Amino acid sequence: MSVAKKEYKRITVKTLVDMKANGEKISMLTAYDYTMAKIVDGAGIDVILVGDSASNVMAGHETTLPITLDQMIYHASSVVRAAHRSLVVVDLPFGSYQSDPKEALRSAIRIMKESGGHSVKLEGGKEVKESIKRILNAGIPVMGHLGLTPQSIYKFGTYTVRAKEEQEAEQLLEDAKMLERIGCFAIVLEKIPAELAKQVAESVSIPIIGIGAGPHVDGQVLVLHDMLGMTHEFNPRFLRRYLSMYDEMTTAISQYVDDVKSQDFPNESEQY
Ligand code: KIV
Numbered sequence: 711m712s713v714a715k716k717e718y719k720r721i722t723v724k725t726l727v728d729m730k731a732n733g734e735k736i737s738m739l740t741a742y743d744y745t746m747a748k749i750v751d752g753a754g755i756d757v758i759l760v761g762d763s764a765s766n767v768m769a770g771h772e773t774t775l776p777i778t779l780d781q782m783i784y785h786a787s788s789v790v791r792a793a794h795r796s797l798v799v800v801d802l803p804f805g806s807y808q809s810d811p812k813e814a815l816r817s818a819i820r821i822m823k824e825s826g827g828h829s830v831k832l833e834g835g836k837e838v839k840e841s842i843k844r845i846l847n848a849g850i851p852v853m854g855h856l857g858l859t860p861q862s863i864y865k866f867g868t869y870t871v872r873a874k875e876e877q878e879a880e881q882l883l884e885d886a887k888m889l890e891r892i893g894c895f896a897i898v899l900e901k902i903p904a905e906l907a908k909q910v911a912e913s914v915s916i917p918i919i920g921i922g923a924g925p926h927v928d929g930q931v932l933v934l935h936d937m938l939g940m941t942h943e944f945n946p947r948f949l950r951r952y953l954s955m956y957d958e959m960t961t962a963i964s965q966y967v968d969d970v971k972s973q974d975f976p977n978e979s980e981q982y
Contacts, residue, residue, distance in 0.1 A: 721756050721797040723829060723851045723895040729756070729928070730917040736896075736929025738799075738919055739937070742768050742785040746934060747792035755796050757919075759931060760786040760827065762801040762861070767935040774860045775804045779817055786825035799853050800827035804861040807832050807841050814841035818850050831898065833859035835885025839892065846893045854889040856882050857923065858901035869946075871922070873902045883910055890914040898931060899923040901948070922948035 716734065718725055729736050738757035741747040742764040750758055764785050765777035779802075786800040800821045807814035818830045829851035832838060842852050858872045866872070873879040882902065889897055896917040899907050904924020911918040911927045920927035932949065935941050939954040969975035 718756075718795065720795055723797065726756070726797065726896055726917050726929075727915070730915065736917055736919060738929055738931035740764075740931070740934045741789050741792075744788040744792045747789040750934065751793045751796045756929070757931075758789055758793055758796045758798050759831065760789050760798065760800045760825075761831075761933065762803050763933050765803075767933060767941060773863050775863075777803045779803055779806045779820060783821060783824045786821060786827045790826040797829065798827045799829045799831050800825060802830050802832040807838065808834075811841045811844035814838075815844045815848055818845040818852075819848065822850055829853060829895070831855055833861050835881065836888060839888060842889070842894065843892050852894050853919075854886070854894045854897040855900065856885055856889075856897060856902075857899045860900075869901070871901050871903065873906055879903075879906050882906065883913060886910045886914055886918075890916050899927065901946075922946060 726736055736756050737754075738759055739750050739755050740759045740761040740763055741750045742760060747758055760782065762774040762777050762782065764782070765771045765774045768785070769777065769781075771777070782800060782803050786798065790798055802814070802817055802821070806817035814832075821827055821830055830845065831853040832842065833855040835854075835856055842854070845852050858866070858869065860869070863869065873882045883906070886897055886899075894916060896919060897910075897914070898919050898921065899910060900920075901922035904926060907918065907920055907923035908926035917928040919929040919931050921931045936944055936949050937952050939951040939956055940959070942956040966975070
């Protein structure tokens, strides 16, 4: 079903907060390079996340941990050159903000200065509170990320649903309220029960963007390569695939191989 889209010249962090206040859902997708970001921006996405999932889908690592700050800046600067309407949020990678608030600020400043991104995202609640405050004090907008936080995968041991137990759910709700209180402009909630996500979204006035967090939140985010069906081994319940690009690209590339081998390509009109 096609829904009437409101026209915005440029999405800002304030636009997102207004969208929540007006009951307008927020659309967010990842992108890591210029060509894809141009398509995503042109299609009307509100927020482009230069996610550290680049570590998985672009670099082929098993986890998000290996990607470096320099690599994130490279991806983000390519995306920023393509994004004329969307707000660009850039992930602070593992190891660039956990050790102390000064390092967190230095990393966030490098992202803003060297990539031209519009804001940063980082994972965690009370344990990264001081780092977030330091970044916010420098005038850099921060998006939080709670629930399944992939940079902590070795602590969790599994990518299963988080906060099913009461204690973890209560801590998550407290963390979300704290993130709002100190000034974050939005929060990603990843892979938590839909009822808990609803409770969080109703408890704060900043937008809650869900991935595997059900429908009662203020917006949704997916990894671009997953929703386009370019990846085909990753099949979580929350993922809706809009294309089967893995299959379609394989067919196209096989056809090209056949055409080269059979000398069908190039033909008369494809030469000088
Ligand atoms: O890195 C990423 O793509 C993310 C999304 C899954 C929210 O953080």
